[in-house]
Amino acid sequence: MPPKKKGGGKGKASQASKPPTATTEEKATSKDNATADKPPTKEKAKANDSAIGPALPPSSTTATTDPPPATSTTLPETQTILERTRARFTAARPYEAHLIFGPQQQQQSGPLPGKEPGLGGLGDLQPQERSAWLATRIAARIARRPALSATATTVGSATAELARVACGGGAKTIKEVWRIVNEGSVPLRAAGEKQFLGSATGPVSRRIVRWEGLSSQAKGPSAGAGAGKQVPSSSRESQTIAAAEARWERRVRLTCLSAESRCFRAQRDRERRGVCDDRTGERVVVTEQEVVEEKRRRLEIAALRREMSGQGAGSAARGVGKIASDPEWDDVVPVVLEEPEGALASIAYPADYAEAMSYLRAVMKANEHSERCLWLTEYIIKMNASHYTVWLYRAAIIFALKKSIADEIEWLNKIALANLKNYQIWHHRHLLVENHFPSISSDPSAIATFAASERQFLERILAEDTKNYHVWSYRSYLVNKLGLFSDPDELASIERMIDDxxxxxxxxxxxxxxxxxxxxxxxxxxxxxxxxxxxxxxxxxxxxxxxxxxxxxxxxxxxxxxxxxxxxxxxxxKLSEVEGFTEEFVKGLGKGEEEEDVKSTHALDLLAEIYAEQGRKEEADLSLQRLGQKWDRIRFGYWEWRRRCLGMGAAAA
Amino acid sequence: MADEPTLDIDRHLRYWTMCLRSPLPYHYLSSDGNRMALAYFMVNAVAILTPPGSGRDSPIPASDRRSLRQWVLSLQQPGGGFAGSPTLVLPTDSDGQTVDSSLANLPATLFALQLLALLADDGDEGAAAAFDGVDRARTLRWLRRLQRPDGSFGEALKQLPGRGWFVGGGYDMRYCYIAAAVRWILRGDVKEGEPGWVEDFDTDALARYILSSQTYDGGFAGSSQEEPHAGYAYCAIGALALLDRPINGNPQSSGTLVANIRNRRGLIHWLASRQFVYLDPPESQDDDRSDDDDDEENFRLPQRLSDLSLTENLRHVACNGRTNKVADTCYTWWVGAALANLGLGLGSEQGDGVSDGVAPDLLLDRAGARRFLLERMAHRIGGFSKHPGGPPDVYHACFGLTALAVLGASCLA
Incomplete structure (x- = not known):
């Protein structure tokens, strides 16, 4: 399609597109590896139909044992590609069909002859049929050969010569072959074996094995569909004719879209190089509208490819991920990560993440600071917020593009709430505030406003996770930075949290x-x-x-x-200042199990310190002993150590 | 004792073999930036489980070590240091174009060096060649640039357009510890003026910064103005111990810096307070243990204080990382190892009686802590989880093992 035809019209044109010419189709086939190995195309299938036309089945007197003739005019009604192909094959090669499918089943158009193909092989045939079959094969081979010998004056002499070679017999044998062929009206121009049986050209028995495998695979109505990267040929052949035609339509659509997309890329490239349009003399410009259409087009291409290859998620690996399908990134060659042998702690990266990181490596390598890179960091951070390098790169972009730091902080709030345990987010916030503060430092009201909005957010996130270490660290940083020590709201906010x-x-x-x-x-x-x-x-x-x-x-x-x-x-x-208060929680120490009551081990601990401070070593030691013996036995070793520090424990032990 | 649980080493080895052989599930995506750390946890755990002479085969045969070392070295950055993940290693140009300096990351660098040491070939020759391929001088120069004027360290360097160089990574005691460790590993005994000599970072400033980060209640935080945290306490003590240790290979610490901790007794008090009696939640609540940080579930208080005096309630001793927080496998390691390291500095101490008598590493109820890890945190497929009943992960599985090792499990390295 000519590039001057703009995208606006192209989309519509392709939507109503008719099956393309053979050339386009060929292109699509060769371009798309996944679809290269395909069943016969329509054109070829038609050619086969016509080949069957003149071929008449042998009219035999022993109709009971003969392979029943398939008529060329009324092929049995078929549901699937496989059945249709089989019917055509049978019509053209009754003896081969007999050998492959067995005598009973070849006429049926039902499911494949699952377990019982003609196991009898040649032995099933009458001697007469056998010679007819042999003659057909030889004759067909002769008929397909072009004249090889330059000395041969007529086609006839050349073929006769070849026939002699083919069957290793003399002129008499050749005559016999032709006689049988003529008598039986055996078809010579039949469907090529390759089209039906793939490229296998081995003996019949090998083909039978192939058929068995084939039919067992095809038992399920949709066996193999969507299961692997490529639809197995069996499922392609067992699909219905309607489905095959729908698939054909999709291929046509895909071909059109791909061609349009190539035009877009070419146009884009011209724009980038500053090329002028030959006719108008103006510089080539790709419009916003065209970009939007191209995005939609690539999504459709990706969807079509997924459908056709039976592939579900994980399409990014095939280069049709979110970024690869965005024209914005056309000029970036992603740097794909290849894990070497000996790679430790490899992670099953989701395809989208792997794709995003490969683009990130490319733009970081180029030290690009742009809107699309900013978007890319956001895209990655939403998948994994703990790559600190990504955060630093994002900060560099923010400063290079002179973005509003306030906006970035606002954006960060959402990210922080979605990633409560992440701390790189708080390092980023710290960096932002550090660079934002100079712009408000001379304006007390601006500081107050900023402080209030930060506190509001901190209270919100601390309500989600009241002991989040990194939020609290940031909070103390903020108090220092903004000088909030005298702010009554800050103290009140903390009192509320302790009350809670x-x-x-x-x-x-x-x-x-x-x-x-x-x-x-x-x-x-x-x-x-x-x-x-x-x-x-x-x-x-x-x-x-x-x-x-x-x-x-x-x-x-x-x-x-x-x-x-x-x-x-x-x-x-002095600690002794709170002696009276502390003693409220300890009653009857050392006065026996009945009387002794400790409401707080921490009180008893402090009392030991208070007594030691006052030089009341015995009482201090008693407090520590009771902690180790009864009230806080888990720290027995610690209390013993404290006793030794008093200079008491050693004697007791 | 007959009912003492034992570590099912084969089961744990199977867990680690699984982690080593197949890619980690996508749940680990958030750790992609720290793959070097994940790798270290795996290799370290295997080393702990299969010490020489144990008769157990390591899932990492000696023949694999070379390719694993190569992978580690492939993350080294041209400007010094190592990247944390191959997902952010940029292809190097032949034209010597500078690659983004922010890719090198301080924690990843320590994990890389430790991996290289763990994966060194056997024998003295292998050990001597452990750090072959590491650009020692560049890494040390890069390390120096990560230090901030206040003595603390960041984790990465980035040139920000219009703002100059920025030391990223917040104020985090972990980076201080890691900086001290990288320095200790790489500096060696090179004298000024000799080839390969690199100017040292300001160790006095680092020590000052760490010592000033003790909090009012005796613990350590990222700074004295934040909440103390057991992981940071370990890092603070560890960093001081490493700065104390002469870099000429003598493992004997001078102990002077550790002894300079202002409130040592407060620190021991704070660390000893991290252990608590773990009480199983009532059966009925088992089903809705969805919020793993729900303090009510995991940090249960007894009905009456005197209940704690009953013997059976002392069976499981858990550690938390902060006052009034929940039990977590890794804090048994952080607290236990911090107490063990603290012992290094306490030996030299005279005067206030701290030195004699009970060694600080006995301040933890080892038997109870072991039982807690083995009976409540070990998972049936192997590994340890963060919280009771949770799934295992490589971080907690590794620190569960290191904790058991520091708690004196004889079967471990």
């Missing part, structure tokens, strides 16, 4: 950071585990009271106990 789940240690940790890393209250360089004189006493008091109130809710919850201890150390206070 008083055991949420992530929230407790964030609270400690929020309160004690506040730049107004923290001396730079002082570690989290060290006292800081800059912390105001009222803050220490407030936090001690807060922890105590939460401990009362659930005494065996280690989070607020750890918090309480951390606050006291940070504030430079």
């Amino acid at each position: 789940d008083v055991r949420n240690n992530s929230a407790w940790s964030h609270r400690f950071f929020l309160v004690f890393s506040h730049p107004d209250r923290a001396t730079p360089g002082v570690a989290a585990t060290e006292p800081d004189p800059k912390v105001p006493p009222e803050i220490v008091d407030r936090e001690v009271a807060y922890a105590q109130s939460k401990i009362r809710l659930a005494p065996q919850n280690q989070s607020p106990w750890n918090y309480l201890r951390g606050v006291l150390v940070k504030g430079g206070r």
Whole structure:
């Protein structure tokens, strides 16, 4: 088709297309390997029909044993390609058919002669028939041969010469052959064996074996269809004539579409090279509309190929994946991954993923930063969000194209919610904020707005996964970056989370950071585990009271106990300050099983520290002993070690 | 004891053989970026299960090692370091065009080096040639560029248009540990001025960064402003121990940096607190164990504290990674190994009584932890799962074995 004919018209034209000429058909056949090995085409089949025409069956006197004649004018009604071919074969070669199908079945047009082809072989034939069969074969061979000898003056002399060679006999034998042929009106121009029996040209017996295999395969009505990469020939032959014709239609359609697609690619290439149209003198331009049509066309091509090859999913491997069928990517040669021997931990990559990665390698190699690459990273991230290289590449594209970082953060929200356990997403967010912040740093209201929208999102994702480590890490980064230590909403947000789940240690940790890393209250360089004189006493008091109130809710919850201890150390206070409070949870220590009651092992643990701090070693040791002996036996080794640290345990042991 | 469970080594070997011989199912797709890590888990697990003299055949025969090493080396990047997966290795140009530097990845580099060591040929000669083919100088130079001004490490380098070089990967104690490990493996005893000498990264800055990341409750986090995490505690202690270890091949750690941990007693307290008594969920709840992170299911609290004093309830000792979190196979390893490493530094300590008496690696209830892994986490097809009753995966299957090894299972390497 001429390229100047634009796509708009082409789509319609091909939709109403008629069967193409033989040339186009040939092209399609040779192009598409999967369909190269095909049953006879229509034209050829017709030629065969006409070949059968003049061939008349032998009129025999021994009709009972003779292969029943198949008439050329009224072929039995057939359902499948195989049956039709068989009927034609039988009509043209009654003796061969007899040998292959057996005497009874050759006339039937039902299913294949499953288990009982003419097992008798030549022995089934009457002597007369046998010689007729032999004569036919020899004569047919002679008749098909062109005149070989340059010296032969007539066709007749040449064939006679050949016949002599063919049957190894003298002129008398030849005469005999022709006599039999003429008497029996044996058909000479019959359907080629190859078309029916494939390329096998071995003896009859071998063919019979072939038939057996064939028929057993074809038993199921749709055996083999859609099962493998290629439809086995048996199922093709057992398909109905209507189905075969539908398939034919699809092939025609596919051929048309492929031709149009080639035109599109050529046009696209001209556009890229800046070629001018010969007639108009203007530069070739591919319109948006044409691209849309080409996309649709390739999807249809892919669908047709899948249908015809019986292939379901996994089509990307054949180059008709989502990206390969998008004209946008025409110019990219994908870099396909080949796993060598010795490849470890290979993964059964889904075809779409493998295709996407092969295109990614190509564009990363070319260091391309474009809209389509941005789309590709999104496409891949939605399949696998944990390839950090892909994220870094995406960031590079965002900056190269000067995309809006705010938009990217918005987009990232959706991805994060869909991939709660992924942490590369949070590294990406970190990077984005790092680069976004300079643009808002001088505008307090912009910072406040951004902080509020980030908090809203963080609360949402933490509602899904309250202890997500990477979300909390990002949250503390954000507080630092945006200076949110004094933001009352941040502290209130954390209090709400602790109210929801008083055991949420992530929230407790964030609270400690929020309160004690506040730049107004923290001396730079002082570690989290060290006292800081800059912390105001009222803050220490407030936090001690807060922890105590939460401990009362659930005494065996280690989070607020750890918090309480951390606050006291940070504030430079003595642990003894909370002695009274701690003793509330421990009653009658060492006063016997009846009286001793411990509501919190963490209280008893802290009490041991408090007593040690006060030099009350005996009481400290008793606390540790009771922990190891009864209240927290799982850590027996630890409590013993603590006793040794006191200088007590060794004596006891 | 008669009822002590044992590790069904053959079953576990079958699991690993299956992982090695056939491609991993697509569930592992999210680990595609870390295939080097998956490979390490497999090879390491096999090495643990088939130590020399065990009489067990390794599913990785010596004749296969060469092609496996070649695969590892095929992921080495021209600018130094290794990529994590062949899906993102770009074809190298003959014209020497620079390949994207972000393909090299710090964790993948350590796993690659460890794989090469595990796959080395037998004997001293094989061990000496383990890192043949590794571009030592380039990798060390690349490693140096991954360090941030605050001393911490990122995992990958990328040039961002208009923004210059960027050290990607967040603030993660794992990278600090890995950097220390790669340095220790590759630096060797090369003196300044000698060929092959590469300027070291700032080890003091790294140590400072790590030491400042201890949190108020004694654990370690990505920074002191985050929540402590057992994996990070292992990495912090491990990194300090590696920085302590002289690089001239002497395995004896000086122990000085580990001893510099500000609140050692707090750290031991925090690590010891990671173990808890694992109580089976009531039968009726077995069916809806769909959300594997449901704390109620896995981190069950006893009705009364005194219930815990009953002997049978102490049977299973699990570890979590953070306060009030659920049990997970790998934390038995992270906690156990962190305590074991901590022992290195404690030996030199005098004064506050930490050094004498119970060794820190006995602070974990080994028998209970072993029982927990073998009776609750081991899967019937082999391997270990993350949570009780879950399917196995190579990460947890490997760390289940390393945990058992550190807990003193005699049958393992």
